[in-house]
Amino acid sequence: MESQIIVTVDVVLLTLSEGALKTVLLRRDNEPYAGQPALPGGYIHPGEDRDALAAAGRVLRQKTGLVSPYLEQLFTFSGGVRDPRGWSVSVAYYALVHESLLGPGPRHHFELAPVDALPDLPFDHNRIAAQAAQRLRDKSGYSALPCHLLPPAFTLRELQQTYELVLGSSLDKSVFRRRLGELDFLEAVPDAVRQGKHRPAQLYRLKPQARLALFNKTM
Amino acid sequence: MESQIIVTVDVVLLTLSEGALKTVLLRRDNEPYAGQPALPGGYIHPGEDRDALAAAGRVLRQKTGLVSPYLEQLFTFSGGVRDPRGWSVSVAYYALVHESLLGPGPRHHFELAPVDALPDLPFDHNRIAAQAAQRLRDKSGYSALPCHLLPPAFTLRELQQTYELVLGSSLDKSVFRRRLGELDFLEAVPDAVRQGKHRPAQLYRLKPQARLALFNKTM
Missing domain, CATH: 3.90.79.10 (Nucleoside Triphosphate Pyrophosphohydrolase)
Structure with missing residues (x-):
């Protein structure tokens, strides 16, 4: 020993x-x-x-x-x-x-x-x-990881801001939303919107399988 | 203790x-x-x-x-x-x-x-x-890692076969070569070709910075 x-x-x-x-x-x-x-x-x-x-x-x-x-x-x-x-x-x-x-x-x-x-x-x-x-x-570039820095329901605008804070750089809105579509880990929260200064914004959350799978993947 | x-x-x-x-x-x-x-x-x-x-x-x-x-x-x-x-x-x-x-x-x-x-x-x-x-x-999908399973100089055909063995699936040749171009970790070995049954094939190797950087990246 x-x-x-x-x-x-x-x-x-x-x-x-x-x-x-x-x-x-x-x-x-x-x-x-x-x-x-x-x-x-x-x-x-x-x-x-x-x-x-x-x-x-x-x-x-x-x-x-x-x-x-x-x-x-x-x-x-x-x-x-x-x-x-x-x-x-x-x-x-x-x-x-x-x-x-x-x-x-x-x-x-x-x-x-x-x-x-x-x-x-x-x-x-x-x-x-x-x-x-x-x-x-x-x-962050290819995963839902930063979502865990947000409350369980969030707007796409809040999500983009979170990615930007983590990555330390600004992201193009249309590129960001297309990437979200490809990654396919979000779902809309039914009948949930956030009232803002302008029009109400839909709230989103992680899909259940994304929430579970996130950290089970080999890093 | x-x-x-x-x-x-x-x-x-x-x-x-x-x-x-x-x-x-x-x-x-x-x-x-x-x-x-x-x-x-x-x-x-x-x-x-x-x-x-x-x-x-x-x-x-x-x-x-x-x-x-x-x-x-x-x-x-x-x-x-x-x-x-x-x-x-x-x-x-x-x-x-x-x-x-x-x-x-x-x-x-x-x-x-x-x-x-x-x-x-x-x-x-x-x-x-x-x-x-x-x-x-x-x-393997986004790194040069499988190159280390090959000898120091290899053909693109050998490289694709190595990725296919590791991933357990066949890859489209044109998609594979475009991805290699994007990843940009290879360089041609000057004046080095492998004689095959058909025309000679250019030999490639990892760029020095790719060889060094490979495992320094956080996983």
Whole structure:
């Protein structure tokens, strides 16, 4: 048997807030780096966690109260220098949530920081967060992934704005709508419109199979 | 500190052989499952390996003699039931090699098995191999990945046959060539042609930046 390796999970919890893609940071309770903001994370508990995904769900639930439906494995970070406690492996996950799921009122227990302007984080958490943002951007061109940053029903205009925020560039409306038609993951919500300044806008949602299939596809 | 978790790496080494996508299996030296064919794998050695990728390279080198240039992280498999020794994490990698790199002559130390008709393997190695094959297929539609199953220079006809073998379906020649033009990862090898039954065929290779960029992109 080899000498002991530290095995943890970390979660990049992404949301759109104030027009920017942000990630949830928590102040660390324990050493190392106690008191500093960092990605939510913790040890895998072999007696309690079925697998690393379950550990990530538990950590998120315990530390933020969130029960996130879509935790996707991002990458496993490892090595002898990333954690001062010793040789470590962190199985990293990411999740996309609409800001309303983060709860109303003052957020004593966590903060939101823009993924493109994060403070210096402990361990290799800057690298993990950057890789999650890049993954989201890479997948946005051909998937329904950004829909999870919206509430369950949304207008096509809101959806285009979300893609634009994630991709960091503006999209041509007609090209965007043709692409949506090809991808075929949306359906109109019956009899649901949003009243705006001009004419009412139809609300859409993910088709049930798109909602389920989204994260089951191999990345 | 939590109770000890077993931390290993496993490698799915894919190649095209006799017209099928195959993976390398090794007979296990040690318990559990001693003597049975399995994916090449082993413990991470914290005193020796810089990170999990380095561990995968070392394991592959020590057990097959192969020094593979392109090891890509596939997924991390974990849990309390996948290894009879206890709660375990395996960081899995995959690599694509041309069959000639597997060496000439009799292969006493390993065997090749078709990924779509593998025997029952120990641990969750069937699942790991299936996920590697699926990843390759998912990425083949929009990447140069299958080129690594060919020798460094190849004809467009050989390339199309390779994509067809990987994808398991025939491709229209004109559509395939237009897609290659869009992806723009090939260059002609100057003054290199392959003599065939009919007219000589130009040889192509990956552009240097495509060769380097291939696996640096976030998956």
